[in-house]
Amino acid sequence: MIVVVGSRHDPVAAALVEAWEGAALCSAEDLTRPGWAWSSTAPASSRWVVDGAVVEDRLVTGVFVRRSRVYADELSSTHPDDRAYLAAESHAFLVFVLATTRATVVSQAADGTLGDEGLGPERWMPAATGLGMQVAPLRLASRRVAARRLTTSVVEVVADQAFGDVPARSAARAVALVEALGLRWAAVVFDGRHRVVAVTGARSPGAEATAALARLLTAPSPLRS
Amino acid sequence: MILVWGPSDDPPLELVLAALRHRPVDVVHVGDGDLATLAYDVRLADRPTGWLQVEGREVALESVTGVYVRPGEEVASPEAAAAAGALLLVASCSAATVVNRPEAGRSNWSKPFQLGLIAAAGFAVPETLVTTDPAAAKAFLAQHQRLVYKSVSGVRSIVSTLDADDATRLDGVSTGPVQLQRWVDGRDVRVHVVGDRWFATEVESDAPDYRYAGLTGRSVRLAACQLPAEIGRRLVALTRHLGLLVSGVDLRRTLDGTWVCFEVNPSPGFSFYEECTGQPIAAAIADLLVGGGVGGGAGPARA
Numbered sequence: 366m367i368v369v370v371g372s373r374h375d376p377v378a379a380a381l382v383e384a385w386e387g388a389a390l391c392s393a394e395d396l397t398r399p400g401w402a403w404s405s406t407a408p409a410s411s412r413w414v415v416d417g418a419v420v421e422d423r424l425v426t427g428v429f430v431r432r433s434r435v436y437a438d439e440l441s442s443t444h445p446d447d448r449a450y451l452a453a454e455s456h457a458f459l460v461f462v463l464a465t466t467r468a469t470v471v472s473q474a475a476d477g478t479l480g481d482e483g484l485g486p487e488r489w490m491p492a493a494t495g496l497g498m499q500v501a502p503l504r505l506a507s508r509r510v511a512a513r514r515l516t517t518s519v520v521e522v523v524a525d526q527a528f529g530d531v532p533a534r535s536a537a538r539a540v541a542l543v544e545a546l547g548l549r550w551a552a553v554v555f556d557g558r559h560r561v562v563a564v565t566g567a568r569s570p571g572a573e574a575t576a577a578l579a580r581l582l583t584a585p586s587p588l589r590s
Numbered sequence: 591m592i593l594v595w596g597p598s599d600d601p602p603l604e605l606v607l608a609a610l611r612h613r614p615v616d617v618v619h620v621g622d623g624d625l626a627t628l629a630y631d632v633r634l635a636d637r638p639t640g641w642l643q644v645e646g647r648e649v650a651l652e653s654v655t656g657v658y659v660r661p662g663e664e665v666a667s668p669e670a671a672a673a674a675g676a677l678l679l680v681a682s683c684s685a686a687t688v689v690n691r692p693e694a695g696r697s698n699w700s701k702p703f704q705l706g707l708i709a710a711a712g713f714a715v716p717e718t719l720v721t722t723d724p725a726a727a728k729a730f731l732a733q734h735q736r737l738v739y740k741s742v743s744g745v746r747s748i749v750s751t752l753d754a755d756d757a758t759r760l761d762g763v764s765t766g767p768v769q770l771q772r773w774v775d776g777r778d779v780r781v782h783v784v785g786d787r788w789f790a791t792e793v794e795s796d797a798p799d800y801r802y803a804g805l806t807g808r809s810v811r812l813a814a815c816q817l818p819a820e821i822g823r824r825l826v827a828l829t830r831h832l833g834l835l836v837s838g839v840d841l842r843r844t845l846d847g848t849w850v851c852f853e854v855n856p857s858p859g860f861s862f863y864e865e866c867t868g869q870p871i872a873a874a875i876a877d878l879l880v881g882g883g884v885g886g887g888a889g890p891a892r893a
Binding site for chain 2: 451456460461486505508
């Protein structure tokens with residue numbers, strides 16, 4: 366079973382559930398439903414709640430993470446006064462689950478964060494420059510700075526495969542960068558000078574990447590052997 | 591140049607600022623109230639370059655050799671949020687000594703996640719269950735007879751206890767994840783690690799959560815104590831393993847002498863302990879910021 370961790374309001378998450386046979390959505394609401402049990406000492410007996418149903422962790426082959434946070438506004442069945450606290454608790458719990466599930470997680474929580482929250486320039490820039498890649502400088506200024514129009518190209522990386530209309534050298538470097546970041550899926554954005562502009566896991570995967578992700582997420586996880 | 595960022599009325603920040611101002615070093619302070627009007631131009635390709643305008647001065651980022659980061663909880667405007675984002679990026683990427691780099695503190699956002707890192711570093715940790723299943727919670731209580739429950743996230747909560755006859759209260763876990771831990775008997779010890787140094791404080795209290803003993807009419811007494819050097823060195827290593835230079839580690843020494851580790855706080859409110867014990871924690875942080883002082887030999891700090 367593939368679990369897509371995302372929002373009920375995310376059309377990309379819904380499309381992936383539709384595209385992947387046997388996949389189901391684990392929503393913010395599921396994080397607050399009865400049935401979860403996640404133990405530090407008995408990981409084999411851990412249980413999810415997915416689309417309202419209790420699912421044993423051993424039945425989950427892959428997890429695709431489509432969110433960076435659990436938002437208070439998603440918890441509409443919770444009293445408004447409790448939503449912010451419960452969202453923080455659910456987020457923290459989800460980090461723990463994703464770090465300890467025996468399934469293949471795309472992409473794994475890093476530094477206690479989910480999704481792109483842990484994928485800022487402070488993380489990918491040193492990794493890129495460490496691989497000898499050029500990066501487009503980032504500028505943050507308090508006064509308005511004239512923005513330059515960027516021509517960009519995107520490489521989608523799933524494990525060691527790259528998809529996108531870019532030179533082979535850029536594709537190979539994108540694969541190396543994603544691997545260096547410890548990710549199994551990401552889109553690497555280049556500018557017209559082949560400098561890295563951004564790395565993100567929030568992009569909607571294209572058709573080829575979607576198919577590659579399905580294969581990755583249904584393969585037996587090395588953690589189960 | 592040392593850059594300090596955080597609210598002016600924050601006691602730990604006040605102590606660090608005061609200690610820095612007694613040293614021959616240039617110090618600038620960005621208060622949370624300054625963020626909305628902060629002028630800055632930061633460029634990042636590898637290390638940050640550019641400038642900030644602080645206290646009427648233009649500070650070149652290349653001249654910053656130490657950064658102390660302890661921002662408040664909320665920013666009030668988009669301008670303040672943007673400035674906070676720029677400062678966080680500087681703190682993350684600067685070649686300076688940074689106490690602490692923002693990303694290093696994120697493990698504490700999920701306590702059971704961090705507990706896994708602590709266990710992987712070789713410390714004993716309490717058995718933990720996070721659940722929304724009342725039956726699982728009751729079985730865990732039946733197994734251990736006494737539990738504590740506390741927040742899963744970094745949101746501060748009062749640690750409370752559950753005994754075997756409290757099982758019906760666990761029906762309430764069905765509305766959201768609850769973290770339960772086996773109760774560990776013993777004496778609390780809070781250790782502040784600063785670079786290679788450590789300051790240990792023994793806590794004597796009859797409250798399950800000594801930080802709130804006063805609120806519940808319980809007693810608490812803090813005293814500086816000696817920590818076995820091996821434990822101190824392992825805490826220094828754990829702190830570095832988590833990417834931190836300064837930490838506040840919550841430990842309990844059990845009756846059989848085992849050291850159980852509960853949490854590593856990446857932004858410790860050490861002023862409470864400093865005021866009670868006289869341990870010069872702020873001074874040690876100031877020394878670290880001024881001298882980049884790791885690698886000078888690990889050991890217990892002396893008041």
